[in-house]
Amino acid sequence: MLSPTRRGALQALGAAATLPAIQGDVLGKPRNDGSIHGKMSGARALVETLQSEGVACVYGIPGAQENELWDAMKQMGLPYLLSTHEYGAASMADGYARSTGRPGVLAVVPGPGVTNAATGLGEALLDSVPIVALVGDVARGEKYRSFQVHEIPVHLVLQGVTKKVLHCPDVSQIPCVVREAFRLSMDGEPGPVAVMIPYTQLVDAVRFDVPGPLPRTVPWDQEAFDRAVACLSDRKCRVGLFVGQGCLDYAPLVARVAEMLQAPVATTVSGKGAIDDLHPLAVGWGYGGAGSAVAEKVFTHVDIVLALSARYSEVSTGFYSIPERPCVIQVDSCADNIGQVVKVAVGVHADAGLFLERLLGVEDRLARPFNQGLVNEIVRLKFQQEKVFRANHQKRKASGIDPMELVLALRDRRACNSLMFVDVTLSEHWAAEAVTVRQPRTYFNPTDNQGMGWSIPAAIGAARVHPGKQVFTLTGDGCFLMAGQEISTAAREHLPVAFFILDDHAYHYMQALQEKAYDRTTATHLARLDYEALARGYGVGFMEIRLGDNIAAAVDAALATNGPLLVRVVSEYTDRPVRWLDATRKRYISELSIGQKARFLSRLGSRAVQLRDRND
Secondary structure, eight states: OOOHHHHHHHHHHHHHHHHHHHHHHHTOOOOTTOOEEEEEEHHHHHHHHHHHTTOOOEEEOOOTTTHHHHHHHHHHTOOEEEOSSHHHHHHHHHHHHHHHSSOEEEEEOSTHHHHHHHHHHHHHHHTTOOEEEEEEEOOOGGGOOTTOTTOSOHHHHHHHHSSEEEEOOSGGGHHHHHHHHHHHHHSSSOOEEEEEEEHHHHHOEEEEEEOOOOOOOOOOOHHHHHHHHHHHTOTTSOEEEEEOGGGGGGHHHHHHHHHHHTOOEEEOSTTTTSSOTTSTTEEEEOSSTTSOHHHHHHHTTOSEEEEESOOOOHHHHTTTOOOOOSEEEEEESSGGGTTSSSOOSEEEESOHHHHHHHHHTTHHHHOOOOOHHHHHHHHHHHHHHHHHHTOOOOOSOOSSBOHHHHHHHHHHHSOTTOEEEEOSSTHHHHHHHHOOOOSTTSEEOOOSSOOTTTHHHHHHHHHHHSTTSOEEEEEEHHHHHHHGGGHHHHHHHTOOEEEEEEEOSBOHHHHHHHHHHHSSOOSOBOOOOOHHHHHHHHTOEEEEEOTTSOHHHHHHHHHTOSSOEEEEEEBOOOSOOOHHHHHHHHHHHHTSOHHHHHHHHHHHHHHHTOOSOOOO
């Protein structure tokens, strides 16, 4: 062991050796305009760039190729959050982005760091969520050597799960390349962008003279806008709005345009919150058989659908089971999305907010008189729908709680501004229909990649930057097994997230898909876990809700807990219908050939007479 005297001498020698680098760093101080000037390391220049972009937290796991970056973040006061797995880190950055409207930032090493994060990045890509993924690369150029640790071609992995992969040619270009990543993540269709920076560049020091970020530009097609206005100006035509995630920052404009046009408003699942669900013209999500029954019925009377930032993806349409309407006007910031799924009369490549704002500017040509009949019809249909939600669907003596009861309790007991993260369970479809969303960026669901376990780390990522807000998840037990270890992160940081786990010991979603098609289930049974012991091991609180308990009181207590809490909900699924599943199945069957249908029916017939237990 070193003596105190010798240790002090070595520390002094180390400090003297690093003094030139430190003196160089002193010259680089963040400026109010976001510009970066002075001599500093690549890592410090990168951190200053992140600060100039307004980044409130970086998520990830440090490693050999990025330790310099993490040390610089600590030195310069940029908040970060250590995850337990890179999938969790990517989902945390996703939760940050969805809840703030700004790009989330992920920092990982190459090799396993990237491959572990790929599922989360893929979710962000398909769900149009802006993320900047900072990947510390192996040494390149003249410092390259063969057989470096983590050296697999991760750029090929990243190309499949991001909008673009950017490479940094030298240390002086770090701020410009990272700025470009932030721009690309938000422009057009939002999504993740990766930046690969060799670790040697993070250590190198050069003089920087980089201006601040440039203002973003938004697309606008005046000629297409004029054609859209011409269609909408026909007051004999009834208009309906179908709005997606790209409208979340324009909720007041959505409501004003809806009132001007006297148009019912349906949203995509990701767009829930773009209008207050208690607004007289709000009808729920979707407008086909897969979505809200209210929206489906109201939109049968619509002549013109004005679709804003809605791509008509497979999930948001129930396997493309969206009914045709006489006229569709599709507005999207990504030109490639327009007309891909539905036939459009007018396609407008434009920013949704700017389009809504310009519509209000020609109100004299578009405004309709107040439609009391429409409002009354929406009220009547919502009343009927609520009765369906609260109907008892138990056919036999139950051993667990109907998940819909928990969905309704969470809906009724949550705060208006709470952040609700729903996972990939059968209950996600009931939640999409039943949960009342009053404010934008308060309801979140992985939609087009359907990454199981997403809700747990995503909620943690959001809780990290929304202190004081109520944050909770609706998660299945199968999803819990995918990412439950991240609950330990909430414990370590004392983040007050309530994790509601629907426990029925099965991949019930897969059972629902398999039973109708195969008359049996395969590989869907899960182990029975001791959740109380798990909670104790993670260092979080524990609560259990069983059949016969006062669910409302239990939910109140859970949401009021000042700290992370694991809530096991003993569940039993009933024969309650799932509109999304029924519509998807009907559409799928309609596309089968006669031969395929015959084969399915023959197989079901033969299995119906088998006596052995066919489920596992």
